[in-house]
Amino acid sequence: GLDLGGPAGTPIHAFAPGAVSCITVNDEDGSYGPTLITKHAVRLPITVGGPLAEAATEFWVLYGHLSWDSIAHWSPGDTFGSGEVLATMGEEHENGGWPPHVHVQLSLHEPENGDLPGVVKAEDREAALALYPDPRLICGPLY
Template identity: 40%
Template sequence: MTKTKIKPVMNLPDEYEVFDFSNGYDPEVMTRFVQSGGWGVGGYSEKRQNMYLAPQYENRRNIHMGIDVWAAAGEPVFAPISGEVAYLANHEQQGNYGGTLVLKHTLKGKIYFALYGHLSPESISHLKPGLKVEAGEKVGELGAEEENGNWPPHLHYQISIEDPGEADMPGVVSDEELEEALKHYPDPRILLGEIY
C-alpha cells in the first residue's frame, strides 16, 4: 500500500507567527500585519474574544472550528492530496466566508470534506463540482477584505467527516455546540500537517 504524500495547502515560509486570539483580536492590527507581508497561523478549537461580532454570530458563537493561515490577498492555496471539487459558493454577507470552496478527499480509507474560506471569487470561478484536482494543484487565491466578508486576508481551512451538502460549514460554534462540533469537524492538521 502506497503512503499518501500530503502537500502544503499554502506556501508557508519557514518562520511565521502563531496567534492566540483567546485574549482578543484587533482587525486593524491584522490588516497591517498581512499588508506588511506577514504570515501567521490561528488555532483550532480556540475560544476567541471580540472577534465574531457580525449579527449571525449572536455574540455567542466564538469557538473556532478551523485553522487560519493569515497572508496577503492573492496568495495561492493548493489541494493537499488528490480529490475533487464538491461545492462552490460566494458568501457575501459581512463576517462570512466570501469565496468558498469545498474539496472531497479520501485519506487512509476515510472521506474528508475540506472547506477553503475567504477566497477570491474570481480565483475559483473556473472550478466546477466533480472536477478532479491533483495533490499540490492550485485551487484558488486568498481574497481581499472587500470580497471575503471584510476580514483581513486569510484562509479559513476546516474539515468535516460528513458531507456538508453545500459550500458551508459553521466556522465558529457556541459552548453548547462544541462537543458535537468536535465530532463532525476534526482538527484540520489531519490534512494541513503540524503547522503549529
C-alpha cells in the same frame, strides 16, 4: 476550523488529490465570501503529525475567504491532483470583510449550502469535534 494568514493572491494548494464538491459565495458580512469545498478519500493521520490510519476516510474541506476569480473556473465534479493550486486568498473587499487569509475546515459530513459553522457554542463543542476533525491533520503541526 483554522485560519492561516497571508497576502491577498497567496495560492492555496491541494494537500491531496480530490474533487470539487461546491463553489459558492457566502456573501453575508463577516462570512466566508468566495468558498470552495473539496471532497477527498485519503488516509489521515491518527493524530496531528502522527502515523496514518490504516483505512481511508471520506471527508470534505471548506476553504473560505478566497478570491472569486481564482475559483470561478471550477465546477462540481472537477478533479485535481496533490499540490495543484485550488484558489488564492481574496482581498478584504471580496472575502467577507476580513484581512486576507484562508479558513480551512474539515467535515465528515457533506456541507449543506456551501457552508460550515466557523464557531460553535461551548455546549456544542464535543459534537462539533466529532463532526469536524482538526485541520492540522492535513495542514501539519502548526502549533
